[in-house]
Amino acid sequence: MTDKFSPAGTRGIHDVGGLDFGAIDRSEHPLTTFERRVDALTMLMIGPLGVFRADALRRAIEAYNEADYVNLTYYEKWVRALRILLVEQGVLTDEQIDARIAALREKAGGVQP
Numbered sequence: 001m002t003d004k005f006s007p008a009g010t011r012g013i014h015d016v017g018g019l020d021f022g023a024i025d026r027s028e029h030p031l032t033t034f035e036r037r038v039d040a041l042t043m044l045m046i047g048p049l050g051v052f053r054a055d056a057l058r059r060a061i062e063a064y065n066e067a068d069y070v071n072l073t074y075y076e077k078w079v080r081a082l083r084i085l086l087v088e089q090g091v092l093t094d095e096q097i098d099a100r101i102a103a104l105r106e107k108a109g110g111v112q113p
Contacts, residue, residue, distance in 0.1 A: 038075045042082060052085045060084045 031039070045051040060081035064072070072080065086092045 035075045038079045038082070042078055045082065045085070051089055051091055056085055057081050 042057065046054050046057070057078065061069075061077045064077065064080075068080070069077070083094075083097060086097070087094055
């Protein structure tokens with residue numbers, strides 16, 4: 001099925017509507033610390049800080065290449081989108097983010113934070 005926005009026979013990697021992927025696991029699971037932090041940061045950026053809108057987050061995620069879109073977890077997609085949007089909006093630079101990540105890794109003794 002095509003619509004006015006996509007050429008005939010093409011789908012974005014995110015466009016899975018109508019495709020058969022089997023049963024959906026709807027069970028709840030406790031969120032990890034990482035998932036809670038990413039969710040909180042995202043809600044701050046969208047809500048009180050107003051850095052971007054939820055649509056921008058979705059756009060950034062939908063622009064991933066197939067390998068990233070398929071292999072990243074839900075919150076890994078979110079955190080990468082946050083980085084993209086913070087740089088796009090001029091809030092931070094890639095260099096600033098990389099420097100902070102390096103400092104956190106050093107503080108943790110080389111363990112990924």
